[in-house]
Amino acid sequence: MASPLELRRRIRSVDNTRQITRAMQLVAASRMRRAQEAVQAARPYATHIAGMIERLVLATGNDRLPPILQPRPIERTAFLVLTTNRGLAGPLNTNIVRTTVNEIEAASDAVEISVVVVGKKGHLALRGLYTLSAVFSDISDQPSVNDIAPVTQLLVDGYERGDFDEVRMIYPEFVNILTQQPRVVRLFPVVLPEVQQEAREADIIFEPDPASVLEALIPRFIEMTVYRAMLELAASEQSARMVAMRAATENATELIEGLRLAYNKLRQSRITSEIIDIASGANALADA
C-alpha cells in the first residue's frame, strides 16, 4: 500500500500532465478551426480552375494536349505520401502509413515504385521499408502555395523526364472531427472532368492559344490539388490531436479521481485508528 505522501505526489504529477493535455487540446481546437477555414477559402479557386481547364481541353482537342494530360503505359508509379511533422495526433499517421504500405504492396508486383514523403512522421515510419526518393520535412502546418511548389516541381520534372508514368497521392481527408479517412488519388496524368460536348468552345477567344494557356495552367492545377490535400492534412492533424488530447485529459481526470479516493480512504483509516488509540487510552485511564 502506498503512503499518503506518495499518493499526493502521484496526484500532483497526473494533474500537471492533465494541464498540459488540456492546453494542447485547446490549442488544437483553435488551429483546427483555422485549418478548416483555409480549406473553405481554397474552394473558389479550385472550382474556377477546374472549369477553365475543361473549356481549354475542349478547345485544344485531344491530340494536342500537353504530355501531363496524356496517359501513357504505366511501368513506374510514384507515391506522394502526406504526413504530419509532429506526433500526438492519435492514429492519423499510422493509418496513412498503413494505407501506403498496402497500396505499395498491391502495386509493386506490376510496376516499379518510388516514394516521396512529406512530413517527419512519414519519413520515420517509411524509411526502413522503402528507399525514399525525396523527403520534405520543413513544410509548415499552415502551408502556403509557395511551400508546396518544390514538391510539385519535383514530381512534374520526374514525370516529364520519364522517371515515372503516374503519381498517386495519399493523404488524410478531413471528414469530420472524429473521422479522418486516408485517401488515395491519382495526381497525374491529370484526371480530366467528363467534358460535355454542348459547351460553346468555338466562341471563346484564347490568348495566346488554348494549348499554351493550358500548359501554363496545368502546373497551377496540380499545385492547387496538392495544396488542398495539405490543408486537409492540417485540418486532420489538428482534429486528431484535439480528440487524442481530450481523451488524455479525461483519462487523467479519472485517474486523479481514483487516486483521491484511495488517498482519502487511507487518510480516513489513519484518523480512525488514531481515534481508536486515543479513545482506548482514555478508557484505560478511566478504568484505572
Added chain:
Amino acid sequence: MAELTLTVVSPEREVLREDGVTLVLAPSVEGQLGILPRHAPLITQLAPGTLELRRGAESQHFSITGGFLEVMDNTVTVLADASENASEISRERAEAAREAAVRDLEEARRTHDDMMTTQARLALLRALARLRTVERARRG
C-alpha cells in the same frame, strides 16, 4: 447599360467580388487588356502587373503576380497566383523584396545558378508588380 462582375481568387482566398464594374484593365501576356461590358468570351494568361477596375469615376488597383483571366457572360474571373489590394501593400516591404531580388539575381548570375536565376527573376517581377501597383493607385 450592362455591367461587369469581377471576381479575383487566389489559391489562399477570394480576394475580391465586385458587381457594377464598368471597365477592367489587366496585364495579359500579350499586352495590356481592357475589358468592357459585353466583351466576347475570352481566356488568357496574365503577366505580373496591375489589375485595375473602374466603376464610373472610381477605381481600385490590385497587384497580380501572374495568373489567368476568363471573361464569360459579363463575368470576369481572375485566377491570380497571388493578389493584393493596393492599400494592403507595404511599400517598404515591396522595396526591400525588390532589393533582395536584385542582390540574388547578381549572385546567381555570378555563380551561374540557373534555378536561382529563374527564382530571383520571378521574385523581382513580383516586387516590381507590387511597387507599380502602389504607384498607380497613388496617382489614381
